[in-house]
Amino acid sequence: xxxxxxxxxxxxxxxxxxxxxxxxxxxxxxxxxxxxxxxxxxxxxxxxxxxxxxxxxxxxxxxxxxxxxxxxxxxxxxxxxxxxxxxxxxxxxxxxxxxxxxxxxxxxxxxxxxxxxxxxxxxxxxxxxxxxxxxxxxxxxxxxxxxxxxxxxxxxxxxxxxxxxxxxxxxxxxxxxxxxxxxxxxxxxxxxxxxxxxxxxxxxxxxxxxxxxxxxxxxxxxxxxxxxxxxxxxxxxxxxxxxxxxxxxxxxxxxxxxxxxx
Numbered sequence: 010x011x012x013x014x015x016x017x018x019x020x021x022x023x024x025x026x027x028x029x030x031x032x033x034x035x036x037x038x039x040x041x042x043x044x045x046x047x048x049x050x051x052x053x054x055x056x057x058x059x060x061x062x063x064x065x066x067x068x069x070x071x072x073x074x075x076x077x078x079x080x081x082x083x084x085x086x087x088x089x090x091x092x093x094x095x096x097x098x099x100x101x102x103x104x105x106x107x108x109x110x111x112x113x114x115x116x117x118x119x120x121x122x123x124x125x126x127x128x129x130x131x132x133x134x135x136x137x138x139x140x141x142x143x144x145x146x147x148x149x150x151x152x153x154x155x156x157x158x159x160x161x162x163x164x165x166x167x168x169x170x171x172x173x174x175x176x177x178x179x180x181x182x183x184x185x186x187x188x189x190x191x192x193x194x195x196x197x198x199x200x201x202x203x204x205x206x207x208x209x210x211x212x213x214x215x216x217x218x219x220x221x222x223x224x225x226x227x228x229x230x231x232x233x234x235x236x237x238x239x240x241x242x243x244x245x246x247x248x249x250x251x252x253x254x255x256x257x258x259x260x261x262x263x264x265x266x267x268x269x270x271x
Contacts, residue, residue, distance in 0.1 A: 078129060151168075188257050202220055
């Protein structure tokens with residue numbers, strides 16, 4: 010294909026849509042699938058059982074689908090799945106999963122992933138996230154939709170970040186971050202709710218008011234987590250427009266395994 014540079018190495022078996030552009034000295038392995046409209050930059054290495062959707066832009070020197078950095082890994086057939094319309098900047102590293110945890114690392118759609126970001130084995134990233142330079146995800150991290158992560162931030166293995174949360178620059182995230190909250194620091198602290206992010210996404214004043222009340226119940230009224238959960242569960246009675254937002258928070262709190270950032 011004319012849009013594949015002659016110095017690129019494409020293994021037999023790779024399934025690459027004819028519309029894909031591959032830059033010089035890129036290396037693509039035999040189990041790789043790349044959908045229409047993608048661009049693969051110079052010197053990228055894409056290997057293993059890696060499936061990439063449509064209209065992704067992968068910049069030079071990225072490494073996608075390499076073996077997981079897990080001493081228990083013994084060469085099993087695991088995978089990396091990347092959705093549509095993602096931007097992956099220079100020197101990003103995304104690893105495949107390990108068998109004991111499902112064997113799959115996944116990245117959703119419309120994510121903006123900046124240079125030197127590392128996404129380790131069995132991480133699952135949602136849609137519309139932003140990860141600034143040098144974001145580091147250890148294994149088994151879950152990132153919800155519309156999350157923003159500041160540069161030079163490290164996220165501990167098995168941590169969950171709820172939808173619409175924002176993590177400030179150079180933070181050490183070792184506990185779960187509930188949806189809608191803004192956190193930063195080392196040790197990590199909750200600074201408030203992500204009001205600007207919610208405004209940009211068109212949340213109504215009524216929904217934002219309920220989310221503010223969720224923040225107060227969890228962080229400003231001295232309640233135990235169980236008491237805060239009970240109070241949050243009652244909010245939709247008076248504020249039915251926020252039923253889905255309350256349900257999102259309640260489901261997140263029920264699934265937390267590392268404790269909630271306070």
